[in-house]
Each structure stands twice: as C-alpha cells, then as structure tokens.
Amino acid sequence: MKNGIIIRNAVKEDVRQIAEILVEDWQKAYRGILENTFLDSMNADQRYAIEVKRYQKYVVAAEGDEILGYAWLETAEDGTADCEVVALYVRYAKRKMGTGRLLFQYAVKYFRESGKKKMIIWCLKENVESRKFYEKMGGKEFRTGSHNWGGKDYDMISYLYDLG
Numbered sequence: 001m002k003n004g005i006i007i008r009n010a011v012k013e014d015v016r017q018i019a020e021i022l023v024e025d026w027q028k029a030y031r032g033i034l035e036n037t038f039l040d041s042m043n044a045d046q047r048y049a050i051e052v053k054r055y056q057k058y059v060v061a062a063e064g065d066e067i068l069g070y071a072w073l074e075t076a077e078d079g080t081a082d083c084e085v086v087a088l089y090v091r092y093a094k095r096k097m098g099t100g101r102l103l104f105q106y107a108v109k110y111f112r113e114s115g116k117k118k119m120i121i122w123c124l125k126e127n128v129e130s131r132k133f134y135e136k137m138g139g140k141e142f143r144t145g146s147h148n149w150g151g152k153d154y155d156m157i158s159y160l161y162d163l164g
Contacts, residue, residue, distance in 0.1 A: 005099060007106040010058035010070060017067035018055065019047035025089045033126045038150030059106060061090070061099045068094045071103040073110060080142075081120035081160060083111040088121070104137050112163050119163055122147075125155035134159040 010018065023042045030039060054072070061068045069090035076084040085107050090099045111119055121139065123130045135141075139159025146153045 005061050005063050005068060005102060007059055007061055007102055010055045010060045014060050014067050015048055015052045015055050018070050019044045019051050021089050021091050022047050024092050028092050033124055035150050035152055061103050068099045069103055071107055073107055076120055081118040083116040083119045085121045100133060108163060117163055119161040120158050122156050122158045125157045
C-alpha cells in the first residue's frame, strides 16, 4: 500500500487507538456542528467500551503500530443500498495524506468482491469537508435524514455509489 500503509482487519489491540481517533476527530471536525457540551463529554475510555464490542466490523489503515484511520463496513438493509460504510475516520493530524482514500477504495473493492451493487455513506449535512470528500470519490447525493446525539437531532445526508 501507499507509503507503508496497510489496510487490514482491526484486532482488539487496535481498539484504544480507534477510540482515540474517534474522540479527537469528533471534537475537532464537529466543533460548531454538534453541541459543545456533547463533544466535551466524549472521552477515549467511554468510546473504548463501545468500540471493543464491534471492532470486528472495522478495517484499519496502519503504518507500523500506529493506526492512522479506520472504516466500519456493514451490509445495508435499506432497500436501495446493499452495503454501507457506517464510519470512516482518519487521525486528525494525518488528514490530507491519502489515508481516507485508501480506506474508501478498500471498502469499494471489498464490497464489489462480496457481490454488492450499491454502497451508501451517511454524514452530517453541515460537515462540508466530508461531503466534499464523498463527492470527490464519486458519491451522488441520495437521501436526507436525521440522527440524535446528546439529545439533539442533526440533519444527515447520504451518498450513493454504484459498484457495478
């Protein structure tokens, strides 16, 4: 892979770094989008307890022992898409170096090889940086919705990808 970065299935030993990446990314990227009190309440110990229950669904971008980012890949059941990238995060200090692209391309290849035809990704509607990335990767705006974090609903938008 690129610059010694490998994409592999997550293992339990990766979960601490995965939790740290999620908390840092949310606290930086979603500041001004999500409520500060919710973001400030997040911590890696709390996230570890959550992520350790589902890390088997993740792939990580690793460079040696450092996890640079991760993606959560799932089968979708919404009637339109048959697979979903539930989450894709890159360590905040390591953004703009191609890691997100590698994770995204891995997801597409993985789903194609699994016989999937349509992939969906949801993101916060106000998350302009992620939206630009998903559009650059060929996503077409598809459906809107909302999600609740910290007792408040936030507008979401999905991108659909034809894997055929």
